[in-house]
Amino acid sequence: MTENTRLVHATPEQVWSVIADGWLYPLWVVGAARMRDVDDSWPTAGSKLYHSVGSWPLLLDDETEVLDATPGRSITLRARAWPVGEAQVHLRLDSVGVETEVRITEEPVSGPGALVPRPLVAPSLKWRNTETLRRLALVAEHRK
Template sequence: MAVRKHLIDPSPTDVWAVLEGEHPYGRWVVGASDSRADEGNWPEKGSSLAHSLRLGPKEFASRTVVRRIDRPQTLELEADGGPLGTARIAFDIRPWGDKTLGAHETAR
């Protein structure tokens, strides 16, 4: 499992606004594009987004499901990349003064 921590300028509220948007998903998930609502109300538990996953010249249909959410701190996702396998993605968002300390881990 890889865990990365970042101190970023936006507040936790601003970070959550991005994570809760279904269309910006491709901006914060490497390789993902064309995200759109699939099932439920993103990012409620069990809801999902459909998107394309690009790897070089190849493109695969992909789907990401919310497995756990505890606003405004935790968001855990499961991304299914079809033949590429699945990945578990967890975000931990914490206030750090007027900034945000964010940690995310990815497991395959």
């Protein structure tokens, strides 16, 4: 499992508003190329985002499901990106004054990606989630 943190210069409510708007997912999640649909109940448990991963013309349609969510505090996702596989991703938002410490953990849970030894996959997940948090911060800090 990899873990990254970032201090975002926005309140937890502002960060959550980005996460809660499923149509913004490709703006901050590395690898997501476009949205195809978002369940009306997003981001409640069981709701899904329907996205594509990759780069045109090699786009694959897939989905991400909410496993658990506490509005303004945390969300746990089952992110699919076949043929690589699936990962469980957890984001936690902690208030630090008027800012937010965002912590993301990710672990491959099925498919070929789950078979790769952790020491080999950890550096790429670390990089990906560093960039994901950077993008989330940029959107939250500049969205009013």
